[in-house]
Amino acid sequence: MSYNFRTLNYLGSKLRLLDFIEDKVLDVTPQGAGICDLFAGSGCVSRKLSRLHSVVSCDIQGYSKVICNALLHKFDVTDKTIEGFFKSLDNECTNKLREAFAPLIELEQDAIDSKNLEVLTCILEHGSLEVFNIEHNLSCLSDQLVVVCKNLKKDGLDDVRSLISRYYGGVYFSYKQAVEIDIILETIHRLISEDNRDLFLAALLSTASDIVDTVGKHFAQPIKARDSKGNIKITVYNKAVKDKTIDVVALYREWLLKYRNLSKSDCQHITMQGDYEQCLKSLPDNVRTVYADPPYTRDHYSRYYHVLETLTLRDTPKISTVTIHGSTHVSNGIYREDRHQSPFCIKSKAPEAFRKMFELTASAGRNLLLSYSPYDETKKTHPRVVTMQQLIALAEEYYDNVETVSAGSFKHNKLNSTEHFLEASDEAELLIVCTNNE
Ligand SMILES: C[S@@+](CC[C@H](N)C(=O)[O-])C[C@H]1O[C@@H](n2cnc3c(N)ncnc32)[C@H](O)[C@@H]1O
DSSP states (O other): TTSSSOOOOOTOOOGGGGHHHHHHHHHHHTTTTTEEEETOOTSEEEEHHHHEEEEEEEESSSSHHHHHHHHSSSSOOHHHHHHHHHHTTHHHHHHHHHHHHHHHHHHHHHHHHHHHHHHHHHHHHHHHHHHHHHHOOOOHHHHHHHHHHHHHHHHTTGGGGGGHHHHHBBBOOOHHHHHHHHHOOOHHHHOOOHHHHHHHHHHHHHHHHHOSSSSSSSSSSSSOOOOTOOOOHHHHHIIIIIIIIIIHHHHHOOOOOOEEEEEEEEOOEEEEEEHHHHHHHHTTEEEEHHHHHOOOOOOOHHHSSSHHHHHOOOOOOBBBBBEETTEEEEEOOOOOOOOOOOOOGGGTTHHHHHHHEEEEEHHHEEEEEEEEOOOOOOOOOOOOSOHHHHHHHHHHHOOOOEEESSHHHHHHHTTTTHHHHHHHHHHHEEEEEEEEEO
């Protein structure tokens, strides 16, 4: 079952619906024809469809392209290359980075060992070295932050080689983990040829997604350390013990082997990073069906996964700011200033974005399978930006046949109870299948 492969802890991942999606795609797609996974995200749909079809996967985010490359293409990475890679993680330069961060690494480790909630909270709230360099907030960490800053300057390591440690160390990862991520990242860029790089990078993205110290395993915001009265929550400690102590190098090795050992079909695949419109306009002729899983709420994916984007781009992004009661601060989540704002998440822009999608797929003679997950009020998600009715009305302007199928109905039929069926199908994932007569 290696075609059902989880890469990231991803909001709205279609991992559990892969068999259903593949079935529905097969219903409308001739054998040998190509498929486009238009909003590929964590890549699991692209991977599944690559079993029987040539796939073009598209997403606006660079990390998605890296992961899709790792999932779809064949690589030549031997055990020897992998062993050589792990040996190279320890050298004079990498040890310098570890030493430079030692004051913060030790402080955090002591705080975990002694269950010191105040220090752990201080690290979550004031731990980013990059933010400290912008705002100069005084905290119980200031002395260590100043020392680490000097160490990095002295060793000439205050560049991309300490990117993850400086920006997110202490906040999303422990300092120790962040340093190891930087070391792995530097080693990938230094040693691994471009042909194989995305395999190594994808394994690092999966590692980062598994270890991040947040409640939802995404990067929308660091753990909120205090309750509404300002008291420190015990979660701070429990999560630190669970997440911040995970051994990055050992987990990375597991992920690298998992990616390396994936079986691949002989179909040819393409990955694209770009806006859906641009991707649709440049699809090769063999693509007969487009599977689309756009965002449906006002939550931009770029906010949830910005750290993965920075890991991928390895630039030194400007951090966005927020203004509250007239005073401007660096964003709590340490977001990239240039993070993508999707038209699908903006109420005034979404209908036009969907129209464009229907128009471009239909005019090129392609089928469109559009995923829709109805709003579940019991979960803490935001309402949908467009309704099912709006989507169907739009689809019917461009397609002769617009059919809605529910992923839930199979499962619920088995329950053999009308009541259960209605209850469950309210929340069931839907696919809007749009086809035109010949
Ligand atoms: C619901 S997620 C896709 C999840 C994916 N099917 C999976 O199972 O992992 C939506 C994706 O759309 C991408 N996206 C949002 N706006 C986009 C746009 N204008 N063009 C291309 N991709 C976009 C986001 O980066 C995100 O990865």
